[in-house]
Amino acid sequence: MALHTWLIYFVAVLGLSLTPGPNGLLALTHGALYGHRRTLWTIVGGISGFVALMALSMFGIGALLKASAHALIVLKVGGGLYLIWLGIQLWRAEPMNLQPTEQAQAKPGAHLLRQGFFSAVSNPKVILFYGAFLPQFLDPAGNLWLQFAVMAATFAVTEGLTEYLLARLAHRVRPWLERSGKGFNRACGGLFGLMGAALPLTR
Numbered sequence: 001m002a003l004h005t006w007l008i009y010f011v012a013v014l015g016l017s018l019t020p021g022p023n024g025l026l027a028l029t030h031g032a033l034y035g036h037r038r039t040l041w042t043i044v045g046g047i048s049g050f051v052a053l054m055a056l057s058m059f060g061i062g063a064l065l066k067a068s069a070h071a072l073i074v075l076k077v078g079g080g081l082y083l084i085w086l087g088i089q090l091w092r093a094e095p096m097n098l099q100p101t102e103q104a105q106a107k108p109g110a111h112l113l114r115q116g117f118f119s120a121v122s123n124p125k126v127i128l129f130y131g132a133f134l135p136q137f138l139d140p141a142g143n144l145w146l147q148f149a150v151m152a153a154t155f156a157v158t159e160g161l162t163e164y165l166l167a168r169l170a171h172r173v174r175p176w177l178e179r180s181g182k183g184f185n186r187a188c189g190g191l192f193g194l195m196g197a198a199l200p201l202t203r
Contacts, residue, residue, distance in 0.1 A: 001137070001139070001142070001147055001150050001151075005137055006150065006154070008137070009137050009151065009154065010154055010158070013154060013155050013158050013159075014158055017155075017158050017159045017162040018162060021123070021195075022083055022086075022119045022120075022122075022123060022192060022195055023046040023050075023116065023119050023120055023159075023163060024162070024163060024166055025188055025191055025192065026042055026046070026086075026115065026116060026119050027039055027042055027043055027046070027116075027163035027164070027166045027167045027170075028166045028167065028169070028170045028188070029090065029170070029188050030042045030112060030115075030167065030170075031166060031167030031168065031169070031170030032170035032184070034112070035167075036164065036167040036168045036170075038109065038112065039112070039163075039164075039167040040164070040167075041109040041110075041112035041113045041116070042112045042113065042115060042116035042163075042167075043116060043160055043163045043164060043167070044113060044116065044160075045112065045113035045114060045115065045116025045117035045118075045119075045120070046116035046117065046119060046120045046159070046163065047116075047120075047155075047156045047159055047160050048113075048116075048117055048120075049116070049117040049118070049119070049120025049121040050120045050126065050155065050156070050159060051152045051155070051156060052121065053120070053121060053126050053130055054130050054134065054148070054151065054152055054155065055148065055152070056130075057130035057134055058130070058134050058138075058144070058148050058151075059144075078122065080195075080196040080197060080198075081196065082118060082119075082122040082196070083119070083122060083123075083192050083193070083195050083196030084192070084193050084196035084197060085196075086115075086119065086189075086192050086196075087188075087189040087190065087191070087192030087193030087194075087195075087196060088189065088193065089189070090185050090186075090188050090189030090192060091185065091186050091189030091190065091193070092189075093185050093189075134151060137151065
């Protein structure tokens with residue numbers, strides 16, 4: 001990949017990472033609950049999901065989904081329902097105890113990783129975005145796997161740092177979150193629910 005092409009790609013990825021989304025909100029919430037170090041599990045899970053979607057889009061699944069209305073509808077509805085379910089869980093949760101506890105620290109890292117992963121792969125807009133976005137930076141005559149590795153690594157580092165900063169921010173504003181934990185839960189839960197409800201309506 002030419003340097004100028006990579007720079008354009010990097011700027012576009014940075015803009016995408018800075019746009020609020022389900023995984024950014026999840027990193028913020030988990031940063032408040034478990035601290036920024038344990039939230040790394042969530043971030044790694046989300047990045048793994050995003051990279052998997054990038055691979056599917058780059059190697060033809062994105063085009064298949066665009067051609068299949070039924071597959072797209074199922075994906076949108078399933079993704080929307082998952083985000084709504086996650087939002088309901090946050091909304092109904094008791095006010096957060098943001099001080100690290102044995103129970104919180106004992107939460108399996110694999111559980112946080114799974115939440116991050118499924119939050120990423122449940123968003124069909126990401127697949128459609130990658131399906132339309134990535135081909136613009138591909139060189140048909142070049143090594144497809146090498147180009148994918150460069151694009152995936154660039155996205156993983158950019159998105160990972162952005163989500164980690166959100167987790168650190170949540171940790172630093174913990175005193176405020178402790179005073180309004182229930183409201184924070186409901187605000188995040190409401191945003192997840194709105195995203196989940198809006199996904200099936202997007203074209």
